[in-house]
Amino acid sequence: MADIKFDSIYKIYDGDVQAVTDFKLDVEDKEFIVFVGPSGCGKSTTLRMVAGLEDISRGSLYIGEDKVNDVAPKDRNIAMVFQNYALYPHMNVYENMAFGLKLRKFKKEDIDKRVRDAAQILGLTEMLDRKPKAMSGGQRQRVALGRAIVRNPKVFLMDEPLSNLDAKLRVQMRAEITKLHKRLQTTTIYVTHDQTEAMTMATRMVVMKDGFIQQVGVPKQIYDYPDNVFVGGFIGSPSMNFLTGKLKDGNFYLGEFPVKVPVGKLKSLEKYNNKELILGIRPEDIHDEPVFLDATENSQFTATIDVAELMGAESFLYSKVEDQDFIARVDSRTDVTSGNEMKLAFDMNKCHFFDPETEQRIKP
Amino acid sequence: MFDQLKHHYSHAISSFNLPVERQFIVSFPEKENGQLILDKSLLSDQEISLLRALFQVIEGHIPLHNSQDQKFYELLIEKKEMNTEGYLYFPIRCIHFSVLGDVGDRSDFSEAMKGLFPASLSLVWKTATDGFLLQQVDSEMDESIALESIVDTIASDFYVKVSLYVGSSVPDTSSLIQQYDWENKAYSLVKRTHPSRSYFIEQDVTTYLLLDDASPDTIQFILSMLDPVRDDRSLLQSVKTYLECNMNTSLAAKKMFMHRNTLQYRVDKFIEKTSIDIKQFPNAVAVYFMLLSFNSLKNE
Incomplete structure (x- = not known):
């Protein structure tokens, strides 16, 4: 587990397009922080910079004590869950969850323990032999979470993991992810464009627009005291x-x-x-x-x-x-x-x- | 550091025209297009040792192939004549890929890719970072795994950025060789001009190649036809999906997790606002071009 420090981070693409500007934030250890904003606001880009899948144009990023700007993604001790999750169709649930550990050359016994523990947490124990094809959308999403959990990372990075689910399942899964965080207490950065998801799941929210942070705060504070018209309009449904x-x-x-x-x-x-x-x-x-x-x-x-x-x-x-x-x-x-x-x-x-x-x- | 190194080694190139055995690739996984391909024959032993010590280096050797992969390598890369009966089953297509970063154990990567593209006969590395899968195509093939999901899954397991180009299926060996060469060339071009795109499908590289030659003014002029709906991103996305699903409303609605009537309503709204009837094939083609140029403009 770790805290994360964004020290004035910028993402500038070729042609001087500034996707993220002067992003300053201290994420505390065990926090569940949600980046929320409309499409193109820079939230996923920021997350991908933490993952190491995008380079940081300017500024410093720290995970724990370590500056990780130049640390290879695989050495950052993070686990990612994306919106577009896919499971390996030829592997059963157990193998899907174990695959990431196998790549990292974990011992068989260790893999087995981690997979069974995660399966138990996620209620997947009875399904370990099943192939993804024979599972519902919610069950598959739980396996996708399981693939991240088994790694026991310092930080979870989740990029709109529920967006592909139907409305009912999304509500159910967001409660499950919140419960999971309470249990695992792993620092989590969660990206969403859905303000309801942000309000209900976050310990703190970061509202973004056009690459700039608009406001950081606990959901109630942001709802009750929006710093500007954008935040007031974006958070809350119907809008302010x-x-x-x-x-x-x-x-x-x-x-x-x-x-x-x-x-x-x-x-x-x-x-x-x-x-x-x-x-x-x-x-x-x-x-x-x-x-x-x-x-x-x-x-x-x-x-x-x-x-x-x-x-x-x-x-x-x-x-x-x-x-x-x-x-x-x-x-x-x-x-x-x-x-x-x-x-x-x-x-x-x-x-x-x-x-x-x-x-x-x-x-x- | 990347730029300084690039400046220092003026011979550094960004494509793979150099013979593989001379490629010395310095990789910056966190940087977009973050690879410098140096010519090993121009480096001193001291430089090589220093670069190895300081950076992530991929040396220009072809990763090991098994005997089947080797045959396909010889057929498609080395253009050796051979009888393919008994080990090539048609129709077949190439899935070209390019990896930024170190995938680690290549047999694991191969297992993952073959799993995500079922019925793949072989994964062949043509360079240390680029390669292709040969996938047998049949009517029963399950295309339910979206390409963006594959890209994300590979990223989450291997912590690398992968880009994909799913080529067209071909019926025989000679077409395969011809198609492979065309796709290989086209992919290396669009990959350079559209580095932020993580995948291409069949002939959409043709569209990108054409668009790359159009001037910004021409693109802006064409795009002005979309002005009435330009800010409605969900509408544009719906229309793009509708067109990509061959104007099949039910299929597109399923893909977008929405009710068929909602999608139908959006298509009608697009037609009403732009006066372009995308239910007609020529209009659909034109609008698809517009949407691709709109997206590529946004990406740039």
Whole structure:
């Protein structure tokens, strides 16, 4: 097990294309850190630099005490699980799991012990004689994990390992990987574009965009206090609502409609008086409950619901306020259909303000 | 270090035109295209010892072949005339590969590759880092393992980057020799111009060869037809898969783990937004070209 230090890492391809820029991060021992971001944000490239499958253009990478920039991939003591995992079709589960160890010339008894231990952890003991063809997608994915576990590496690197699974299996497997990490306590870097996966699995998340780190933090901190508009929009489903307006005399004006800004938030907004601002508010912080509406007369408004989506326990309401789109997430006991008018209110204590130019959150 | 060494040894080349026995390859596994091929006859003994001590070096010898591999080596590389009856079974195709990094025990690598490409008759190394598999092709052949999965599996087991080119199947020995030469040449060209691509299939190298000759302005001009959908990556990926599956919606949907109707909807959306009816073969070809140039532009 090991900690990992990214000391201002860059990946620059020929032609000056910067895929990763000034990546600074300390991953602690036993941590399960998730790199999350849209396609092309540099998360897989960063992971592949840790693996040694991509060279580091600038900066230093440490695994434990050792600088590994020039260490051959096979000597880094890492194990990888990729999205596009394949098992050797001519080998059974046991042989598939043992193959990596055989390549490293482990003794037969040692291989046997490691394979059987990993199989037991993954619930594969009964399937060791089976060929991949006779297994389900989830079982095969467990074997792919087993192939990495048997190596007992310092670090696990997982690149979207669940992306090829169907939605139901993905949910199941992500819980299994989390349990596995709790049991093995191996430092893990996990790459995904799926923010739900990141939120549910990470001890800490690294949100990336265009090769830059946008924010690092525990999932709740990132969800509750996004550093900028991108993070606010990317993390959370449905996405955070962003509404542009003007701050004037303690109110945030959405067009002609004023919303009272809590005194506690006004202090940090002093220099924005009479200027444009972006208000960010999560769908669940827009309420329709009568008790809430009674207590927040200064931030309520009447909206025509364009679309109401019943999701089961909750409903997503799509509407507009002063010609700007928003989504509210309300209790599905609210009986509302498309075209209805209803009163809603912002929970202004939960909202955030962002600078319209830098798109950074204005911090108190 | 790589660049300094390259500068120091001005004769360093990046292809394998040098006779194998004179190749002295200094490998930088963590670097893209990270191999310097030096001419051993131009190096002093002292230099050779120093390079061996400081770097990962692959010396230009052909890894050992068994008798069957040796026959195929003689047939396809040395162009020796021979009777192939009894040990070549047609149709057959070549899977060309190139490895960056040290695979370690080559018999393990051979076992892995043959396992991932079932019905392979032989794995032949033509240089210390490049080679090919001869795979017997039959209608029952299971192509369910995607090439990117093979590349990733080899990477996770051998910690090397491998690139693949799956050639076309041929019916007899003379076609095999001819096809091998063409593919070998084409692969060495596209490998150089598209180092970040980890695999090529059949005739898509032809497309890449053509695209490599088109000017950036021409490519941008052609690509302007995709402007209405240019930022919709999932739509473009869906259309590419649809075209690669011979415009078979069910097959493409299965490959993308999505419902057939979803894919159908995306294809229709593409047609509506671009006004290019990709259900017509000539349009499909044109769009496929566009998507490949779009991807190669992105990669560069």
